Amino acid sequence: MARYVLRVNGQDREVDAEPGDSLLSVLRYDFGLTGSRFGCGEGQCGACSVLLDGAAARSCVTRVGSVGAKSITTIEGLAGAAGSKDKASADKASLHPVQQAFLETEAFQCGYCTSGMIIATVGLLKTNPNPSEQDIARLMERSVCRCGTYPRIVKAVRLAAERMRMNNIVAGRTR
Amino acid sequence: MSDPSSPSHPSLPALEVERYEFSEPRRYVFELERREFMRLFGAGIVVAVAAADALAQESGRQRPQGRGDTPDLAAWIHIDENGHAFVNTGKVEIGQNIRTSLSQTVADELRLPMTLVTLVMADTDKTPFDQGTFGSMTTPRMAPQLAKAAATAREMLIDLAANRWQTDRATLTARDGKVVTRDGRTLSYADLTKGQALTGTIASPPVDLPSDWHVRGTAPPKVDGRDFVTGRHQYTPDITRPGLVYGRLVRPDSYGASLVSVDDARAKAMPGVTVVRDGDFLAVVAPTERAAVRAAGVVQARWTAPSSQPSSATVFEYFKKNPDRAGQTPAIESIQIPAGARTFDASYRIPYIAHVPLEPRAAVAEWEGDKLTVWTGTQRPFRVRTELDEAFHVPEERVRVIVPDMGSGYGGKHTGDAAIEAARLAKAVGKPVKLVWTRAEEFTWAYFRPAGVIDIKSAVDTNGHIVAWAFDNWNSGGAGLQTPYDIPSKSQVFHATKSPLRQGSYRALAATANNYAREMHMDEMARALGVDAVEFRNRHLKDDRLRAVLAAVAGKIGWPKPSAAGRALGIACGTEKAGYVATAAEVSRPSTGSGFKLERIVIGFECGAIVNPDGLKNQVEGSVVQALGGALFEAIDFADGRIRNGTMEEYRVPRFQDVPIIETVLIDRKDIPSAGAGESSMICVAPAIGSAVRAFGKVETALPVRLISA
Numbered sequence: 001m002a003r004y005v006l007r008v009n010g011q012d013r014e015v016d017a018e019p020g021d022s023l024l025s026v027l028r029y030d031f032g033l034t035g036s037r038f039g040c041g042e043g044q045c046g047a048c049s050v051l052l053d054g055a056a057a058r059s060c061v062t063r064v065g066s067v068g069a070k071s072i073t074t075i076e077g078l079a080g081a082a083g084s085k086d087k088a089s090a091d092k093a094s095l096h097p098v099q100q101a102f103l104e105t106e107a108f109q110c111g112y113c114t115s116g117m118i119i120a121t122v123g124l125l126k127t128n129p130n131p132s133e134q135d136i137a138r139l140m141e142r143s144v145c146r147c148g149t150y151p152r153i154v155k156a157v158r159l160a161a162e163r164m165r166m167n168n169i170v171a172g173r174t175r
Numbered sequence: 176m177s178d179p180s181s182p183s184h185p186s187l188p189a190l191e192v193e194r195y196e197f198s199e200p201r202r203y204v205f206e207l208e209r210r211e212f213m214r215l216f217g218a219g220i221v222v223a224v225a226a227a228d229a230l231a232q233e234s235g236r237q238r239p240q241g242r243g244d245t246p247d248l249a250a251w252i253h254i255d256e257n258g259h260a261f262v263n264t265g266k267v268e269i270g271q272n273i274r275t276s277l278s279q280t281v282a283d284e285l286r287l288p289m290t291l292v293t294l295v296m297a298d299t300d301k302t303p304f305d306q307g308t309f310g311s312m313t314t315p316r317m318a319p320q321l322a323k324a325a326a327t328a329r330e331m332l333i334d335l336a337a338n339r340w341q342t343d344r345a346t347l348t349a350r351d352g353k354v355v356t357r358d359g360r361t362l363s364y365a366d367l368t369k370g371q372a373l374t375g376t377i378a379s380p381p382v383d384l385p386s387d388w389h390v391r392g393t394a395p396p397k398v399d400g401r402d403f404v405t406g407r408h409q410y411t412p413d414i415t416r417p418g419l420v421y422g423r424l425v426r427p428d429s430y431g432a433s434l435v436s437v438d439d440a441r442a443k444a445m446p447g448v449t450v451v452r453d454g455d456f457l458a459v460v461a462p463t464e465r466a467a468v469r470a471a472g473v474v475q476a477r478w479t480a481p482s483s484q485p486s487s488a489t490v491f492e493y494f495k496k497n498p499d500r501a502g503q504t505p506a507i508e509s510i511q512i513p514a515g516a517r518t519f520d521a522s523y524r525i526p527y528i529a530h531v532p533l534e535p536r537a538a539v540a541e542w543e544g545d546k547l548t549v550w551t552g553t554q555r556p557f558r559v560r561t562e563l564d565e566a567f568h569v570p571e572e573r574v575r576v577i578v579p580d581m582g583s584g585y586g587g588k589h590t591g592d593a594a595i596e597a598a599r600l601a602k603a604v605g606k607p608v609k610l611v612w613t614r615a616e617e618f619t620w621a622y623f624r625p626a627g628v629i630d631i632k633s634a635v636d637t638n639g640h641i642v643a644w645a646f647d648n649w650n651s652g653g654a655g656l657q658t659p660y661d662i663p664s665k666s667q668v669f670h671a672t673k674s675p676l677r678q679g680s681y682r683a684l685a686a687t688a689n690n691y692a693r694e695m696h697m698d699e700m701a702r703a704l705g706v707d708a709v710e711f712r713n714r715h716l717k718d719d720r721l722r723a724v725l726a727a728v729a730g731k732i733g734w735p736k737p738s739a740a741g742r743a744l745g746i747a748c749g750t751e752k753a754g755y756v757a758t759a760a761e762v763s764r765p766s767t768g769s770g771f772k773l774e775r776i777v778i779g780f781e782c783g784a785i786v787n788p789d790g791l792k793n794q795v796e797g798s799v800v801q802a803l804g805g806a807l808f809e810a811i812d813f814a815d816g817r818i819r820n821g822t823m824e825e826y827r828v829p830r831f832q833d834v835p836i837i838e839t840v841l842i843d844r845k846d847i848p849s850a851g852a853g854e855s856s857m858i859c860v861a862p863a864i865g866s867a868v869r870a871f872g873k874v875e876t877a878l879p880v881r882l883i884s885a
Contacts, residue, residue: 021465029464034413035406037582039533040614044823047533075406082405090405099404106396106789109797110270111403112533112582118404137831144823146533147270147583148800149793150834 004064008033009077019065024048026064027074035075035083035115039144046143049116049123050074056123075115078122097167098122101160102153109147117143121157129165131157199590199622199679201562205453205599208566244320246376248331250303251324252281256370258352258363259291260328262321265305266313267297267554268580269588271853272790273313275398276391279787280318283383283390284325286349287364289398297556297578299571307555309586309680311752311851314786318849319382326380328373335367385784385845392843394789399580410582411537411552416607419539420447421464422600423471423610425457426620429816430676432478441473450474451603458596460604464611485675486814491524491628494649499671506645506666507632516634516642519700523631523692524877525651526810527623527676531828534582535617540597541607548575551594554584559591566595567602585801586680587621618821623811624681625674627651629692639704641715646693650674652685655751655858658693660715676813682798683854686751687805687861691878694747694862702869708746709734720755720844721748724779727840728757732777737761742774745867747859754782754855758799760863761835764871770882771868773807773833779840780856783847795839795856802860803829807879 006013008031015030022041027033027050036059039047043061050059051073076083081093095103098121108114120143128135136157137150145153245251253261262281268274274294282289295301297308305317329349336354337344339362346357353361385392402408427434434457439450447462448470457476461467485493512518538551547569553559556576563574576594593610601608612620627650634643644658644665653669669685681687701711709729716722725748728734737744741763748757761775780795808827812819820826865880875881 017465025465028413032415033406034409037410037533038412038535038611040823042614042823045533079405083407085407087407090407091401095401095404103396103400103404106400106793108270108397108400108403109272109793110532110534110581110583111408112270112410114403115406137834140831142830144533144828144830146531146585146801146828148797148803148829148834150800150829150831151796151837152793154831 002065004067006064006067006072007069008072009074009083015064017064019063021064022060023050023062023064023067023072024059027059027072033074033076037112037115039112039116044142044144045113046116046120047113049119049143051119051123054123054126056120073119075119078118096122097163098125098156098160101156101163105152105156105159107149107152107156108145109149113143113145117145117153121160124157125161125164129168130161133158199677201566201590201595202592203454203456203566203595203599205456205566207568209454211568245303248324248327248375248377249372251321251377252285252328253372254328254364254368254370256365256368258365259293260285260287261293261295262325263295263302264317264321265297265299265302265557266317267308267556267578269308269554270581270583271313271794272397272787273317274580275395276314276787276790277318277321278398279390279393279395280322281325283388284322285329287352289390289395291352296580298575299556299560299577300575304557307558307589309554309589311754311854314849314851315753318786322382323380324377326382327375327377330380331373331375332364332367336362339367385849388784391786392784392788394787409579410534411539411550411579412534412609412611414539414550414579414609416539416541419607419609420460420462420604421467421610422458422460422597422608423467424596424616425459425471425474425476426616427455427478427480429478429480430484431816432480435477435479437477438475442470445470449604451600453599456596456599458600460600460608464609480816484814484816487526487810487812488814490626490675493675494626494628494672497673499673503668503670505670506647506668507630509666510632510643510645511664512634512643513636516636518632518634519696519703520632521630521692521696521699521876523629523688523695525627525629525688525691526878527626527678527813528681528805528809529618529623529811529826530585530587530621530681531617531823531826532581532583532585532587535612535614536588536593536621537609537611538593538597539607539609540594540601542598542601542605545569546573546575547598548577549594549598550577550579551591551597552581552584552588553578553591553594554586554588555590558589559594562591562595563598567598585682586624586684589680590622592620614823615821618826619818622677622679624805625650625652625678625685626676627685627688629688631692631696633696633700635700635704639706639711639714641700646689648685648689651688654684655686655689655749659718659721659748659750660697660712661717662715676811682801683751683857686749686855686858687802688878690747690749690751690858691861691865694749694859695865695874695876698745698747698862698866698869707735708866712748718750718755720781721750721757723842724748724755724757724781724840727842728759728777728779731779731838731840732759732761732775734759738775739763743867743870745863745865745869747862747866749858751855751858753850754780754852756780756856756859758859758863760860760867762864762867762871771871773803773835773864775836775838776860776863777838777840778856778860779842780852781842781844782850782852782855784845784849785841785843786849788841788843791841791852792839794853795841796837798854798857799837799860800829800834802857803833805878806861806864807833810879
């Protein structure tokens with residue numbers, strides 16, 4: 001057992017764990033960040049996805065001992081107050097553009113895959129800000145929506161991409 | 176005209192759980208119950224299921240009957256001091272969007288904004304009895320029940336206002352959370368009730384016809400959508416309790432195995448770890464989830480299993496040799512084939528497939544004295560309450576089952592396995608216990624959609640009309656057994672058989688298997704006769720609703736001409752659970768390799784008056800995608816009591832790149848009562864694809880669809 005300090009959603013958090021313990025178990029059971037879901041434990045479904053230094057990773061097969069100083073972002077940390085446990089303040093906060101796009105296109109049914117899909121999308125758009133539908137299907141292939149809302153998720157990703165590009169253009173002009 | 180919102184839906188049969196839904200018996204009989212059995216019946220070999228059934232009968236416990244439509248208004252709706260309506264229903268939200276669609280129904284009838292309607296769902300202490308969320312029954316049965324309750328409440332509020340104002344109630348109307356006079360005076364619902372319960376009996380109040388709907392028939396967003404995109408929603412695995420500890424099962428190494436011996440010394444030496452053994456039930460409890468995983472990993476258990484169990488290759492023969500009840504005359508012996516008719520024989524094989532809900536089975540169980548509370552993901556909370564009562568001899572009044580909105584089930588969560596396991600562990604350690612199944616446990620220890628064999632013999636006369644139809648189904652199930660085609664001599668028999676694997680309900684259950692076999696056979700006859708597949712069906716179809724969806728789909732896909740050279744079309748239609756569906760598929764041949772590629776699906780669906788068009792479209796698209804799995808690649812591979820492809824890696828479910836272009840045609844029939852829509856739309860996907868692929872060569876008479884020779 002060793003003590004680890006993990007940078008989670010902008011805060012340093014301490015945990016005692018074995019190096020081989022899954023990051024997902026630490027997030028869910030030690031830090032109470034249950035928005036990252038357990039789906040398969042094999043790294044095959046993507047429900048547990050988190051961002052490690054901005055890149056999507058499957059936390060169920062990520063060992064705590066391998067995280068080091070990488071910054072971890074979970075669904076709760078994606079848009080600051082929107083992930084707060086306090087419902088009143090969370091409901092007033094604005095969402096990350098990807099969350100907003102999923103909400104508007106209602107790109108979910110049971111919602112169990114949604115956290116992971118949103119995280120995967122944020123990671124995808126970082127490296128590929130203007131993906132085609134084929135790009136999205138190829139790059140999201142390892143994330144499973146068992147309810148089959150894939151066509152809507154593709155729409156949500158495109159909508160988010162478009163808005164984020166617009167935001168970047170506006171930000172570029174005002175810089 | 177009959178009231179279309181009435182629960183006495185003319186086209187629905189009486190609710191028959193056995194016909195639509197298979198239910199597996201409880202898996203465990205614990206020591207407590209075994210002792211009780213011995214006391215009552217003496218020693219002997221105790222078959223677990225028999226013991227459970229016998230005990231239930233012996234103790235005189237009655238299954239709750241008819242509590243689902245209690246006429247007591249207060250059981251269904253409460254309006255609080257802020258004018259906010261809280262509505263109770265035993266139904267479970269599993270992603271089919273009923274938290275929203277039922278809120279629409281109540282908002283509409285109660286004349287309240289949707290933001291002032293909150294559903295309390297699937298909590299056995301708070302909601303009226305409900306048989307379960309299956310069979311697409313929520314929209315045709317629960318929605319009319321809530322509509323009547325809401326309309327009753329609305330009429331009572333008008334009565335209260337008339338009384339308050341001492342005026343004729345006929346001059347008053349309810350709208351937007353208020354009762355309003357003709358000259359514009361208002362009293363809000365909050366003012367009228369002051370939070371006091373509206374007491375009385377649900378009568379037969381005037382309920383809106385679909386043509387008068389305001390909130391139903393529109394597409395409001397999911398009421399709690401924000402909770403899902405922020406990760407805030409708590410599924411069962413996310414529930415915590417003070418003092419919570421964590422359980423983990425040590426599972427047998429194959430089906431039917433008995434526990435021979437256990438070496439648990441290493442596990443017991445771990446801090447805070449308890450090992451629980453009760454018959455063949457073996458598990459650990461530990462202070463943390465990770466400690467539970469580690470402790471379970473060091474328990475050494477030896478099991479002994481029966482030899483020569485059927486495999487996925489031999490199971491089809493096994494079904495025919497192992498009837499579950501004798502005396503069923505095969506359909507093939509009951510039809511008359513006229514002399515000179517041309518006959519067609521085929522035998523279709525359907526494999527077991529798995530539900531693979533992303534949220535695994537899970538439960539949090541807590542005993543307070545002799546009261547048991549369990550949070551668990553199940554489609555049948557009241558049945559799970561009964562299972563807990565039987566397993567632990569706790570009267571149902573002291574068992575509470577709560578189902579947080581679920582990471583879905585697809586028919587796979589009708590039982591209370593995880594609830595019983597967690598409760599057994601919580602009883603052993605005297606603390607609340609959380610148990611979350613692993614994916615491997617899900618694949619092996621849940622249950623499957625039944626495999627089956629379907630034999631068809633048909634005969635066609637010289638005019639190209641089907642004159643005889645024999646359809647024998649072994650084990651798949653009875654849903655969708657009856658042909659919608661008009662045939663003078665027909666017999667259709669479901670033969671219940673023994674099943675080597677635990678099996679149960681699945682979205683649309685056997686309707687997928689039966690429609691696959693039937694529609695592939697229709698296609699085969701049409702091809703052999705050289706008759707267009709749509710024309711051949713229409714020749715035998717009297718039902719205008721089915722003809723309408725078939726025509727809509729044929730038109731949309733451009734039947735019979737594919738959109739590009741080298742491609743092919745297939746089509747199928749059927750009716751199930753009062754929904755009417757037709758599906759067409761367009762396939763191509765890949766430029767390299769063999770096989771085929773699915774390019775496009777057009778689906779037409781009609782389920783009466785549409786309650787939420789966007790929610791319906793989402794359900795229909797989703798069921799097409801889910802059906803692609805069974806049509807194209809899903810099949811459980813098993814032998815010697817073990818699952819051989821029980822991981823997400825090996826058991827492929829549909830993923831992004833499997834999805835073709837999907838076009839939906841939804842037909843809104845405001846003149847017909849709404850039917851459920853979560854299941855029926857999947858039943859024609861496989862035969863549409865299978866018949867399309869026949870353009871490229873011979874297709875195996877089995878699922879998944881395989882092109883076997885080009």
